[in-house]
Amino acid sequence: QVQLKESGPGLVQPSQTLSLTCTVSGFSLTSYNVHWVRQPPGKGLEWMGRMRYNGDTSYNSALKSRLSISRDTSKNQVFLKMNSLQTDDTGTYYCTRDRDGGSDYWGQGVMVTVSS
Amino acid sequence: DIVMTQGVLPNPVPSGESASITCRSSKSLVYKDGKTYLNWFLQRPGQSPQLLTYWMSTRASGVSDRFSGSGSGTYFTLKISRVRAEDAGVYYCQQVREYPLTFGSGTKLEIK
Numbered sequence: 001q002v003q004l005k006e007s008g009p010g011l012v013q014p015s016q017t018l019s020l021t022c023t024v025s026g027f028s029l030t031s032y033n034v035h036w037v038r039q040p041p042g043k044g045l046e047w048m049g050r051m052r053y054n055g056d057t058s059y060n061s062a063l064k065s066r067l068s069i070s071r072d073t074s075k076n077q078v079f080l081k082m083n084s085l086q087t088d089d090t091g092t093y094y095c096t097r098d099r100d101g102g103s104d105y106w107g108q109g110v111m112v113t114v115s116s
Numbered sequence: 117d118i119v120m121t122q123g124v125l126p127n128p129v130p131s132g133e134s135a136s137i138t139c140r141s142s143k144s145l146v147y148k149d150g151k152t153y154l155n156w157f158l159q160r161p162g163q164s165p166q167l168l169t170y171w172m173s174t175r176a177s178g179v180s181d182r183f184s185g186s187g188s189g190t191y192f193t194l195k196i197s198r199v200r201a202e203d204a205g206v207y208y209c210q211q212v213r214e215y216p217l218t219f220g221s222g223t224k225l226e227i228k
Contacts, residue, residue, distance in 0.1 A: 035217075037165075045157075045165065045208055047217040058215040061117055094164060101212035102155045102170030104177070109164055 002026035004034075004095050004107035011113050012085050018112060020080040022095030029053065029071055033098035034078045036069065039109075040091040050098070051078050085114045118143045118211050122220035128228035129199050137194045137223045139209035144189035145172075146213075153213040156185055156194045159222075160205040168194070168207075201227050 008020035022034060029051070036048040049059040049069045057069050068081045078095060092111050096103035123138035137156075145153050152172035157165040167176040169185040172192060182197045196203055204227045209220040 044206075044222045045159075045210075045219045047210070047219060050215070050217075060216045100170055100174075101153055102167045102176060103157075103165070104167050106164040106166075 002097060002105045004097060004105055006093060006095050006107045006110040008093075008110055008112065010111060011115065012089075013116055014086055014114055016085055017081060017083045018085050018089070020093055020095075020110060020112075022078040022080070022107060024076050024078070024095075024097070027097060029073045029076060029078065034071075035096045035098055035103060036078075036080050037094045037096060037103070037106075038089075038091050039094070040088065043091075048080070048093075087114050090114045117216055118145075118214065118218050120209055120211055120218050120220035122207075122209060122223045125223055125225055127224065128226035130228045131200060132198055135196045135199050135203075135225060137196075137207050137209075137225070139187075139192045139194070139220050141190045141192075141211055141213075143213070145211050146189045152187070152189065153211060154185070154187065154192050155210040155212060156183075157208045157210065158203070158205050159208065160202075163205075165208065170212075196225070199225070199227055203227060 003025045035050045051069050071078045092109040094109045095107045097105040119142040121140045129135045154172045155170045156168040159165040173185040184195045206222040
């Protein structure tokens with residue numbers, strides 16, 4: 001059974017670094033891509049970046065300077081780190097599995113609030 | 117970056133009627149393999165998005181055949197036949213033709 005679960009702090013101070021973990025089960029990180037997508041409250045979806053099955057990464061142009069995605073295949077985990085957080089980084093962060101370019105499985109999402 | 121522009125629906129749509137959601141891309145989404153790299157998602161209130169179609173017109177596993185995707189290289193339509201209450205939510209198109217991937221701004225569907 002394919003599952004993805006995001007975890008991380010619910011509250012981050014402005015200017016600090018966000019660290020999120022996506023723990024997957026039911027598939028191998030060396031066979032599928034994993035993406036991060038976020039959604040500000042009441043707004044649309046924003047693609048953030050991708051960890052490819054072979055370890056390559058791609059990032060949203062607007063976030064590239066602040067964002068880093070990595071993984072630990074032995075723990076079935078993909079990590080997101082984003083620095084210099086501001087209030088407009090508040091939202092729900094999702095990790096997804098990619099099949100043929102389509103995100104066929106999504107985690108439940110983790111809400112992150114940036115506030116002092 | 118490829119810009120995705122979605123249309124607006126004349127809400128609400130009566131139950132049992134059809135609804136068509138449009139999406140336009142700023143660049144052709146047809147790749148050299150002949151496939152069109154356009155996805156459609158539905159996000160119901162309070163839920164994670166759900167993949168409906170990929171490669172423009174291929175339905176994802178378990179998706180009703182009431183959902184059908186079509187289009188050209190830059191203009192796309194998701195048609196929902198015989199809409200039901202469970203179809204309510206926000207629909208997003210997404211291009212996966214090239215990185216960075218981009219989503220449309222979403223189209224809200226309300227059912228009467």
